[in-house]
């Protein structure tokens with residue numbers, strides 16, 4: 398039975414009509430709600446390109462059953478910045494942390510979760526916490542630089 | 557196919573009562589299967605809102621971990637200081653994304669030979685609390701996990717908790733994989749030196765159809781850590797070499813896409829010996 402339901406995404410309540418039973422949040426976001434910032438690659442939790450926040454917790458949306466999170470607050474990359482672009486997004490641009498860009502939305506979401514949980518993150522913490530996001534282009538150096546620069550800026554310049 | 561999100565354990569057990577529904581916890585095993593062409597046909601009971609089984613409590617010398625507690629929760633305090641081997645295993649699971657979603661109950665119910673918690677729980681003699689609407693069963697790990705990906709759970713049953721004893725002494729979990737993060741164990745070894753019971757136990761992951769204990773190695777280790785009258789002693793390098801050999805003999809590895817029999821057997825010996833050396837040094841310095 399295809400029972401419609403609602404999801405709360407980026408502060409809005411959206412109708413999911415004619416869903417396929419058991420489909421993932423990733424598929425619903427992209428195919429039914431048109432939110433294509435969330436990327437799809439492996440569909441098995443390995444790459445992190447589909448990362449979203451579910452009640453503030455970082456998850457792979459490909460492994461979340463959409464119909465099981467109808468009363469959760471979902472945040473995608475489109476919903477992070479207050480006025481369109483967040484400090485982390487700006488730092489990615491400024492530090493040159495983007496090459497082909499495929500991994501970028503997932504990494505941006507993961508970086509938000511990381512700095513919320515560990516405002517004092519060291520480079521080691523950043524590396525461990527980004528283990529679920531694969532980037533095949535950059536070698537991670539500039540991504541880590543970008544996140545580090547935001548951590549420092551958020552604590553008022555204290556390194 | 558319907559998805560329900562009960563708010564209490566009672567409701568969840570009632571929903572599973574006729575045996576036709578499937579529990580869903582973090583989805584990190586189940587959704588991989590669904591995405592890879594095994595669509596859900598049965599109704600799903602999500603455990604996401606069953607708060608009674610999502611937390612953990614320290615009760616004297618037992619940590620009661622909810623069946624739907626996540627790895628993120630288990631990797632942190634109070635498990636980190638009371639059952640360090642389990643917190644270490646939790647920290648090696650997947651990535652932050654996987655640890656935020658994946659649960660200990662899902663790990664046990666999946667019963668993968670590579671499940672990172674399973675060797676630790678076997679070595680610690682943890683008890684799994686399983687409930688249906690009409691009964692409760694308390695089971696040891698070998699009674700729950702009876703084959704590779706096979707459990708003795710009935711369709712109407714849930715893992716509601718895992719009771720893990722707090723052991724005074726030394727314990728650790730070590731894992732070999734192709735990289736540091738996001739890796740399924742090629743080999744995992746849990747070692748527990750229990751100073752109160754004067755016993756040593758090993759729990760092996762990914763080298764047998766189910767998590768394995770090593771009775772021969774455990775007897776030898778006990779004799780190496782205590783004299784016959786129970787006085788602590790420090791195992792010699794020779795003792796450790798001998799015990800590691802026995803652990804290697806206790807392993808039942810296979811060749812598969814992840815590794816070979818030889819490599820797995822060798823690694824088990826390396827990890828066990830490393831654990832024993834660290835345990836001996838740590839206990840001597842206390």
Ligand SMILES: Cc1cc2nc3c(=O)[nH]c(=O)nc-3n(C[C@H](O)[C@H](O)[C@H](O)COP(=O)(O)OP(=O)(O)OC[C@H]3O[C@@H](n4cnc5c(N)ncnc54)[C@H](O)[C@@H]3O)c2cc1C
Pocket residue numbers: 441442443578579580581582583584585586587588603623624648649650651654657658659660661662663664665666670671672673709713714715716738739740741
């Ligand atoms: C990218 C990736 C990396 C991973 N890395 C690791 C790793 O390093 N180590 C490791 O051990 N595992 C790993 N896994 C496997 C998986 O994350 C774990 O086994 C996890 O603990 C499963 O829990 P879950 O809550 O997500 O289970 P789910 O997928 O929700 O459920 C799995 C099965 O258990 C049943 N079930 C769930 N909860 C209960 C319960 N309380 N009672 C009875 N039955 C239940 C479900 O019906 C289903 O059959 C990885 C998976 C992915 C996708």
Ligand code: FES
Pocket residue numbers: 436437438439440441442443444445446447448457458459460
């Ligand atoms: S698409 Fe979800 S982790 Fe790769």
Ligand code: FES
Pocket residue numbers: 494495496497498499500501531532533534535
């Ligand atoms: S920039 Fe290309 S994958 Fe990361």
